[in-house]
Amino acid sequence: MPDEKREEALRKELDQVLAAGDTEKGTQIARQALESGLTPTEFFVGIIQPLLYDVGKRFERLEIFLPDLMKAAKVIQTMQREVLEPAILAESGEGSELGTVVIGTCQGDIHDIGKNMVALMLQVNGFRVIDLGTDVSPQNFIDAARKEEADIIGMSSLLTPSMPYMGDLIKRLEGLGLREQYKVIVGGAPVTEAYAERIGADAYGADAVHAVQMCRQLIGLEG
Amino acid sequence: MRNAVRLVDVLDRMEAGPIIEEEDFDMRLVPETMAELQAKYDISIPPDAPFVPDDDALADRLFEAGLEMAEAIGVLCTDTGRRMLWTRSEILDAIGIAPDHLTVGAFPDAHTEYKRLPEDTRRITIKGGPVGTPSPEHLYVAIQQSYAQEPLVDLMIDGSLETVYGREGRSHSPWEVLLSWHEMEMVLTAVQRAGRPGLGIGCTENSVSEIGELTVTAADRLGPHHWHHVAMISEFKTNYALMTKVAHIHKTGSILHSFYNTIYGGTAGGREGMAIAIVGGCILMQMAYMTTTHSVSPTHPFYGNTTSPDILRAIAPAQQALSRNTHLLNDVVITPVGGPGTKTLLYEVAAQSLLAVSSGAAALIGPRSAAGTEPGHVSGLEARFMAEVAHAAAGMSRAEANRLVAEMVARYKADLDQRPVGKRFDEVYDVVRVQPTEEWLGIYEEVKSELRELGLNLDSAAAHDCVGRSTTV
Ligand code: B12
Numbered sequence: 001m002p003d004e005k006r007e008e009a010l011r012k013e014l015d016q017v018l019a020a021g022d023t024e025k026g027t028q029i030a031r032q033a034l035e036s037g038l039t040p041t042e043f044f045v046g047i048i049q050p051l052l053y054d055v056g057k058r059f060e061r062l063e064i065f066l067p068d069l070m071k072a073a074k075v076i077q078t079m080q081r082e083v084l085e086p087a088i089l090a091e092s093g094e095g096s097e098l099g100t101v102v103i104g105t106c107q108g109d110i111h112d113i114g115k116n117m118v119a120l121m122l123q124v125n126g127f128r129v130i131d132l133g134t135d136v137s138p139q140n141f142i143d144a145a146r147k148e149e150a151d152i153i154g155m156s157s158l159l160t161p162s163m164p165y166m167g168d169l170i171k172r173l174e175g176l177g178l179r180e181q182y183k184v185i186v187g188g189a190p191v192t193e194a195y196a197e198r199i200g201a202d203a204y205g206a207d208a209v210h211a212v213q214m215c216r217q218l219i220g221l222e223g
Numbered sequence: 224m225r226n227a228v229r230l231v232d233v234l235d236r237m238e239a240g241p242i243i244e245e246e247d248f249d250m251r252l253v254p255e256t257m258a259e260l261q262a263k264y265d266i267s268i269p270p271d272a273p274f275v276p277d278d279d280a281l282a283d284r285l286f287e288a289g290l291e292m293a294e295a296i297g298v299l300c301t302d303t304g305r306r307m308l309w310t311r312s313e314i315l316d317a318i319g320i321a322p323d324h325l326t327v328g329a330f331p332d333a334h335t336e337y338k339r340l341p342e343d344t345r346r347i348t349i350k351g352g353p354v355g356t357p358s359p360e361h362l363y364v365a366i367q368q369s370y371a372q373e374p375l376v377d378l379m380i381d382g383s384l385e386t387v388y389g390r391e392g393r394s395h396s397p398w399e400v401l402l403s404w405h406e407m408e409m410v411l412t413a414v415q416r417a418g419r420p421g422l423g424i425g426c427t428e429n430s431v432s433e434i435g436e437l438t439v440t441a442a443d444r445l446g447p448h449h450w451h452h453v454a455m456i457s458e459f460k461t462n463y464a465l466m467t468k469v470a471h472i473h474k475t476g477s478i479l480h481s482f483y484n485t486i487y488g489g490t491a492g493g494r495e496g497m498a499i500a501i502v503g504g505c506i507l508m509q510m511a512y513m514t515t516t517h518s519v520s521p522t523h524p525f526y527g528n529t530t531s532p533d534i535l536r537a538i539a540p541a542q543q544a545l546s547r548n549t550h551l552l553n554d555v556v557i558t559p560v561g562g563p564g565t566k567t568l569l570y571e572v573a574a575q576s577l578l579a580v581s582s583g584a585a586a587l588i589g590p591r592s593a594a595g596t597e598p599g600h601v602s603g604l605e606a607r608f609m610a611e612v613a614h615a616a617a618g619m620s621r622a623e624a625n626r627l628v629a630e631m632v633a634r635y636k637a638d639l640d641q642r643p644v645g646k647r648f649d650e651v652y653d654v655v656r657v658q659p660t661e662e663w664l665g666i667y668e669e670v671k672s673e674l675r676e677l678g679l680n681l682d683s684a685a686a687h688d689c690v691g692r693s694t695t696v
Contacts (some may be wrong), residue, residue, distance in 0.1 A: 021449050039270040059488070060525070062487065062488045062493070062524075063488075065493060065496075066489045067490055068489055105314050107393070107394060107396075108394025108395030108396070108431050108432050109394060109431065112484050113457065117524075159431055160392070161392040161393055161394040161431055163391070164393050165393065190596055207525075
């Protein structure tokens, strides 16, 4: 079918654009695709998501590296911001972002490689992500979540002595009467599902792909 | 070599160097420089390259690439947002006057670590311990003693604590003071119990921020003759907290050991990028921290280990580069996926020991069993094994080491994504007598037999304690 062929050619071209990190070309292609009749959702679900999945798999096999992932992410983000988001807004009057996640590494902890991967994957999958960086105190998480009107607070910990701050944050939310306003997801090498449950978190993510699934579930979408 | 003038000079650069956005540093400067230098110096490590190459020209090109990398990138201080930079001649001057040997610990247990060359017959220094792996409080003394009492362990390195007085500790809080004091109280007990009161201790593992280090050294709890740790943030970054440790350690005249963990597939890249990052990273730790010993622990992003084939292929040429071209004291950390009670752990440790010894590393650190993340999954027996294999490899040719490493890798490769974390300390040791169980000893003996069959002479004089050990140059 000509449509399928066209989509296949589009995917091929975009694959190269993602690898090169060419944001200009990316937005140009997205514009053309919409002009040629694809809806923003068709374009994202039919073209971008399979590519994204592929890029993620290649990283898992370490055929490509973090900077390549970042390049691809930049192109997709720019497309979303400049082409898809305005088109959706014009069509339905509503934004397309799934929700806002405030993410960071817990107090005293400067490990950020895993957290950065999670933030990146959430972003390219349509979440608005506010990355607070490392060494973030429970209060700073809460302040940022309020300011950004976040849906989800994501905490990363790689150190046994920075893990308790996760539970502290949840208790503080309860104490402030804010627990119902935010979903809380936790992760990091020493954190387990059982630990997440014990401290009353809403979800645990074992890796970046799992983190995206769980965040989608937290806002009521399918994983 | 450190002195007050140099310390102030480093701090000046931290406040006055060129300003850069962290994202630009991470995502543009580092990867672009790596790619450029890889091409410029023709650094190629194919996926089927030998584990232990015998290629001096490659090692020397890698050194040049690492040197240029250090000059081009420098170290970013994330608190000041500035890059500390040094010229090539400043770097060469500084690494030229760095010490080529270092005595750690106190009478009667002091030990001297020496610079080694590839294929050197000199015994490598063994720094045994769990390297930051958390342990339950009630097992902590016995665990540290299990390393301290091993005669082949020249220096010890601490694990961290899961709790303090049964409470959850908290980093960068008063709890960190208690955690760090608790670590010192318990490791000093462990070395005393092992009958080696002067054993040099690698610390302070519970000093996640600067607080722990400041409190234990300020109170004289932990003397200057121990080896005090400061991390460099991957890749090539530091901050005020870490520089506070540096300033403090220098002002107290203590030994400074720095480390950094480049991430495979991270901003430095793949095998070639990691190899350049190891060389450049050691040079930069020398420049920014004025360290006396340093280690790099290139880490797999999904398994958390250092023993994956691609990582081994980066470590060996990088060690050779440093050891052929400088007299810096470079240590290698062994982080296997396997834990106590598994053959996997022993195969991994054997492979990386053989590789490091024949490539000219000055010391081996670890093993950081079960990727360092499984509470209490560590034991002294694996440090004994690491030392025995390492000493049997003294003077071994790189070609012979490569043959044995390949044999070992073939035996553990399939386990790397299986998390074979093995058993906790109290399941592989009698915790009162502090001796390995028959079962764990049996597995250890089995793997030693396999190594003997492969031709490793584990029974030579050099493999035994004290014989052939030299403490003078
Ligand atoms: C790299 C590293 C460092 C680097 C960090 C550089 C950086 N920019 O992050 C440096 C050298 C600075 C460092 C320093 C220290 N480290 Co360190 N480090 C590591 C190491 C080797 C790898 C961590 C890593 O990056 N893995 C790769 C990433 C991709 O994996 P990840 O972080 O697990 O993330 C994945 C998942 O967990 C998940 N995830 C992560 N975050 C989140 C968040 C959410 C919301 C979700 C859903 C999911 C999720 O998704 C990620 C992607 O798949 C680990 C050991 C190990 N094997 O894990 C030790 C380790 C974490 N470090 C340790 C220690 C002790 C330290 C120090 C205290 C040592 C010292 N005494 O100075 C300092 C602490 C500094 C500080 N204040 O934080 C210990 C911690 C022990 C413990 N349980 O307390 C470990 C386990 C090693 C050990 N045994 O010593 N370290």
